[in-house]
Amino acid sequence: MNIHAALDALEAFLGQRLSRSKSDLSLHGESETHFPQMPPDAVAYPETTAEVSRIMQICAKHGCPVIAWGTGTSLEGHTAAVKGGVTLDMGRMNRVLDIQAADMDVRVQPGVTREALNAELRATGLFFPIDPGANATLGGMAATRASGTTAVRYGTMRDNVLALEVVLADGRVIRTGTRARKSSAGYDLTALFVGSEGTLGIITELTLRLHGQPEAISAGVCAFEDFHGAVNAVIETIQMGLPLARMEFLDETSAAAVNAYAGMAFPEKPHLLFELHGSPDSVAEDAQRFGDIVTDHGSSGFEWSDRIEDRKTLWAMRHNAFYAILALRPGARSLVTDICVPISRLAQAVEETRADIARSGLAGPILGHVGDGNFHAILLVDPAKPSEMATAKAVSHRMVERSLALGGTATGEHGVGLGKRDYMAKEHGDGWAVMGQLKQALDPLDLLNPGKLVP
Numbered sequence: 001m002n003i004h005a006a007l008d009a010l011e012a013f014l015g016q017r018l019s020r021s022k023s024d025l026s027l028h029g030e031s032e033t034h035f036p037q038m039p040p041d042a043v044a045y046p047e048t049t050a051e052v053s054r055i056m057q058i059c060a061k062h063g064c065p066v067i068a069w070g071t072g073t074s075l076e077g078h079t080a081a082v083k084g085g086v087t088l089d090m091g092r093m094n095r096v097l098d099i100q101a102a103d104m105d106v107r108v109q110p111g112v113t114r115e116a117l118n119a120e121l122r123a124t125g126l127f128f129p130i131d132p133g134a135n136a137t138l139g140g141m142a143a144t145r146a147s148g149t150t151a152v153r154y155g156t157m158r159d160n161v162l163a164l165e166v167v168l169a170d171g172r173v174i175r176t177g178t179r180a181r182k183s184s185a186g187y188d189l190t191a192l193f194v195g196s197e198g199t200l201g202i203i204t205e206l207t208l209r210l211h212g213q214p215e216a217i218s219a220g221v222c223a224f225e226d227f228h229g230a231v232n233a234v235i236e237t238i239q240m241g242l243p244l245a246r247m248e249f250l251d252e253t254s255a256a257a258v259n260a261y262a263g264m265a266f267p268e269k270p271h272l273l274f275e276l277h278g279s280p281d282s283v284a285e286d287a288q289r290f291g292d293i294v295t296d297h298g299s300s301g302f303e304w305s306d307r308i309e310d311r312k313t314l315w316a317m318r319h320n321a322f323y324a325i326l327a328l329r330p331g332a333r334s335l336v337t338d339i340c341v342p343i344s345r346l347a348q349a350v351e352e353t354r355a356d357i358a359r360s361g362l363a364g365p366i367l368g369h370v371g372d373g374n375f376h377a378i379l380l381v382d383p384a385k386p387s388e389m390a391t392a393k394a395v396s397h398r399m400v401e402r403s404l405a406l407g408g409t410a411t412g413e414h415g416v417g418l419g420k421r422d423y424m425a426k427e428h429g430d431g432w433a434v435m436g437q438l439k440q441a442l443d444p445l446d447l448l449n450p451g452k453l454v455p
């Protein structure tokens with residue numbers, strides 16, 4: 001490995017678009033959570049697929065690691081440069097290339113953010129539904145197989161990426177998939193790269209599935225006396241097949257946190273936040289049925305609104321819940337957990353997790369996309385106290401063990417990165433070794449985001 005020779009060659013090729021400034025390195029070595037800063041040796045800003053291909057050829061020649069970067073909002077140390085090398089900031093490849101309204105699809109560059117895409121789509125009557133809260137890039141979202149609040153209705157990135165253009169470790173450019181809605185043409189390489197976290201190739205273009213903007217949308221909140229009521233209402237809603245577009249849980253501490261942070265006035269009780277999409281009649285009918293379910297589970301009824309301003313306030317508050325919870329303990333870092341279990345096991349998973357956190361003595365509010373069986377505890381730790389971090393890691397470890405025992409997964413949506421690698425053998429058995437063989441075949445020099453995801 002000769003990183004310096006690679007950087008000299010990259011500088012000759014990219015000029016000022018190869019940065020070694022301290023602030024750039026530090027920004028690209030940071031993460032939102034508890035992982036230590038691991039900056040790269042340089043940051044490159046490619047503008048075309050051909051440039052990404054040339055960068056990969058140079059890095060392959062010199063054995064220099066390459067870490068793709070979208071907006072750096074991933075939560076498991078995904079973008080840490082554990083072996084140094086070059087971070088490829090894809091932010092300048094940020095054009096929406098082709099909107100095909102008749103076929104309800106769009107071709108974009110990987111640095112387009114989900115909010116920018118939806119702003120461009122506004123006049124078409126279409127939208128891209130996947131919403132991980134953070135204004136992440138579509139390349140980063142595909143690479144982590146992201147989902148978020150709307151997955152209960154629209155699926156995850158897995159369901160909404162039709163095709164990709166990918167630059168491989170040796171600089172070859174391939175296309176996976178087509179604009180057809182289905183295909184039986186061989187191995188599904190699109191699915192292989194979605195969720196590969198930058199370890200198999202650099203995504204340089206995506207073709208995404210779009211959805212019609214619903215004619216009517218209503219959103220609202222309901223409070224419950226205890227978390228059992230809220231979780232059981234979710235389970236019954238899903239089992240009855242009621243098509244909610246979002247169904248989010250906030251426990252009583254999370255509700256108190258958003259009150260303090262966003263000036264809301266929720267009762268300090270467990271809440272469900274929900275949204276319904278459809279025609280005015282279907283939304284009214286679904287709201288009525290949902291109202292009956294939550295009342296049966298001890299909610300004193302719900303408030304809902306079809307005013308766009310009210311919806312915006314509600315979801316902005318939900319998206320800021322992570323920062324509201326962080327603000328509960330100024331100076332704290334977070335360890336964010338992310339388990340997902342079959343819906344019938346959700347109540348047990350939440351109950352046991354709450355009891356475990358209570359025993360640990362840490363603050364760890366719980367919230368999540370419970371309609372999918374996915375929830376997070378945000379464990380707040382004092383970075384100056386290693387014993388607190390050890391306690392948080394032990395809680396997180398037991399959550400994963402619990403999830404796997406209940407038929408669930410170590411990570412519902414955040415991905416593997418550095419944080420969940422140790423659970424892959426247990427979750428996948430020999431399948432994890434097969435992932436390693438795929439990595440070996442596509443990236444034999446281990447250039448692409450080394451140290452992450454695979455053995």
Ligand SMILES: Cc1cc2nc3c(=O)[nH]c(=O)nc-3n(C[C@H](O)[C@H](O)[C@H](O)COP(=O)(O)OP(=O)(O)OC[C@H]3O[C@@H](n4cnc5c(N)ncnc54)[C@H](O)[C@@H]3O)c2cc1C
Pocket residue numbers: 032067068069070071072073074075078079090110131132133134136137138139140141142143144145146147148149197198199201202203204319322323413414449
């Ligand atoms: C407050 C908050 C809330 C969040 N809520 C959710 C949530 O509800 N659901 C959810 O799924 N996630 C959530 N996340 C996590 C995060 O937003 C997602 O993981 C997101 O998909 C990361 O996108 P990014 O553009 O920031 O990618 P980055 O963090 O920059 O990169 C993520 C990974 O993708 C790789 N990558 C990036 N671009 C490319 C590319 N072009 N080609 C190949 N690999 C690439 C990187 O190497 C890295 O491994 C949340 C994060 C925060 C901070």
